[in-house]
Amino acid sequence: MLTNHKIKILQSLDKKKFRQKYNLFLVEGNKIIKELKNSPFQVEEIYSTNPAEIDFFGDKIIPISDSELKKISFLKTPKDSVAVCRLKSSSILDASINIVLDGIQDPGNLGTIIRLADWFGIEQVICSKDTVDVYNPKVIQATMGSFTRVNVSYTALSDFLTGTEGVNIGTDMEGTSLFEFDFPKKFNLILGNEGNGIKPETLSSLSHKITIPRFGKNQSAESLNVSMAAAIITAQIFAKH
Amino acid sequence: MLTNHKIKILQSLDKKKFRQKYNLFLVEGNKIIKELKNSPFQVEEIYSTNPAEIDFFGDKIIPISDSELKKISFLKTPKDSVAVCRLKSSSILDASINIVLDGIQDPGNLGTIIRLADWFGIEQVICSKDTVDVYNPKVIQATMGSFTRVNVSYTALSDFLTGTEGVNIGTDMEGTSLFEFDFPKKFNLILGNEGNGIKPETLSSLSHKITIPRFGKNQSAESLNVSMAAAIITAQIFAKH
Known part of the structure; x- marks a missing residue:
């Protein structure tokens, strides 16, 4: 009752x-x-x-x-x-590819990124402690069930990124073109907050910076939403693997 | 006042x-x-x-x-x-690449796709008459200003698609892998409704079907959101051009 x-x-x-x-x-x-x-x-x-x-x-x-x-x-x-x-407590697994989120605030973005990880078989999403909670009802619904299959952990990012043996690849306006970048076998893909991007202390742990080239003539086009950027980059990883 | x-x-x-x-x-x-x-x-x-x-x-x-x-x-x-x-009335331009939307309902999806078109310099989005109105305030805000640069027209899709000289490429679960597909110079990329996909009458005008391969082991992963699919496909077009 x-x-x-x-x-x-x-x-x-x-x-x-x-x-x-x-x-x-x-x-x-x-x-x-x-x-x-x-x-x-x-x-x-x-x-x-x-x-x-x-x-x-x-x-x-x-x-x-x-x-x-x-x-x-x-x-x-x-x-x-x-x-x-x-609730399920989760510890960090040893995965070949991790999506690492630095301060994502929008529940829809986190949910969509988990769904995307599931689609491409990326087993783990690692979140900074200030990223929106995966158990937020809006996140859960936006994953369309993918939260049951992707391991989502929260940790102090700089400790994780400096302690990991994987290569740390982050998005940055000044990076190498995604389309000219060769992804290694094992790496962390770091994506930043919707408004402010990757935090300075996280930026310092990056070994590579990549950017999604803008083909439009209009340089005033707003940068792409973080979940769209995640989709484009993730697809490129698998296009080339 | x-x-x-x-x-x-x-x-x-x-x-x-x-x-x-x-x-x-x-x-x-x-x-x-x-x-x-x-x-x-x-x-x-x-x-x-x-x-x-x-x-x-x-x-x-x-x-x-x-x-x-x-x-x-x-x-x-x-x-x-x-x-x-x-309001601005718009007529269909002769563009080399058109994104064609068949019954997109969610204002956020239409807005995001227009923003994406702007990023990659795709000048035109052509919508079926039952696609959500571009002047819906939620669409306008989701474009982040890109509606000022991308030509958005509404038309009877089957007339447009059969009358066009461009190749009609649509997404379908049974299509060729996106990563193995060579895009021609001039084409229409057709994306379907969030729940029901491309309408049967539109499907019959397609010359090619493509699919975003699913790399995850879990075949129960829900298909990707239409704006995520649009991002992945559009990026592939430019990765290869």
């Missing part, structure tokens, strides 16, 4: 403080919830207006009404179900 | 019906408004809380208060100024 006390807890989970307090986060929509089945994430309970589609979760499913769903959903247009999951 | 009557008109401009009735649309923020100066767009008036930054617009500027700005802005966090511009 969905008690008022429970509703209050679920509604608080859009804030990191409460996600950590209760050790819980939400996943919405049967399409994404299905992917939790064979994932390392532990599902506590699923409040659903359409349980038939996800009946393999058995007695974790608690049928609710549309109006109850509206109360616990963070979406403007609530879908069918809301799964309550446990 | 910002009369109540005027406020009502400006507030109505988030709807296509009223943009067409008044022949007007809004552009927000000095950063983007500056780009209107040397553009083909006609600025009627600019309501501004920070006119000094855009004083070259002269007596088109009408100083307003923060609370007045709040009333006319469509942004959650209003910026500094709102420019009222005339």
